[in-house]
Amino acid sequence: FLFLTFLRNFFTLLFKILFVFSISNLMFGHGAFLVCLENLYKKITGHNLIYTALIGKPSEITFHHAHHMVVTQANSIGISHSVKRLYAIGDNIFTDIFGANLYDRYLARRKLQESQRESSVKRSIEQLLGSETSNWEQHTESCSSILVQTGVYSKKFYDEMLDHSPRDFLPVEEKLRFPKFTVENVAKAVDLVLQKEKFN
Known part of the structure; x- marks a missing residue:
């Protein structure tokens, strides 16, 4: 009742x-x-x-799944080399950008742990995935966040840094809310990625 x-x-x-x-x-x-x-x-x-785990943005496990889907899609169209850099495009600093930056930090931590042969568990993603790195994940160096100024983006909310993060992510490191790149819209974000990856 x-x-x-x-x-x-x-x-x-x-x-x-x-x-x-x-x-x-x-x-x-x-x-x-x-x-x-x-x-x-x-x-x-x-x-x-x-609750024991959060699924959905900004949780790293969500970006890990997206990473896996990118690799799977690349393999399905005949791209067999590893994905070195990921780009996460989003309009929400509290979920898209924060989550992409968390995943970027996770990738950096993974690389450091592999080089130092560490097996320490820092956050829930390591608990969920274990200490072994997947083959498709090993060569990925970074996940760059790209903020697009469309959709839910609002300069007012962006400047105020309101805290909408789930309880398990509090307190939030403010630097994780700042995108690596900011562009006007998704088309410009795609252009930026193509430029960074030297596609002409």
């Missing part, structure tokens, strides 16, 4: 939030869902909601 009451209250609140946000023309992602869920759970049970 307690759980059903919790669900009813949760969805009632969620629909109210959706209505308010639709009027004000604001957008939010699954981070808002987590905040609502955590707060409602605590209010009803008196305990913090405990």
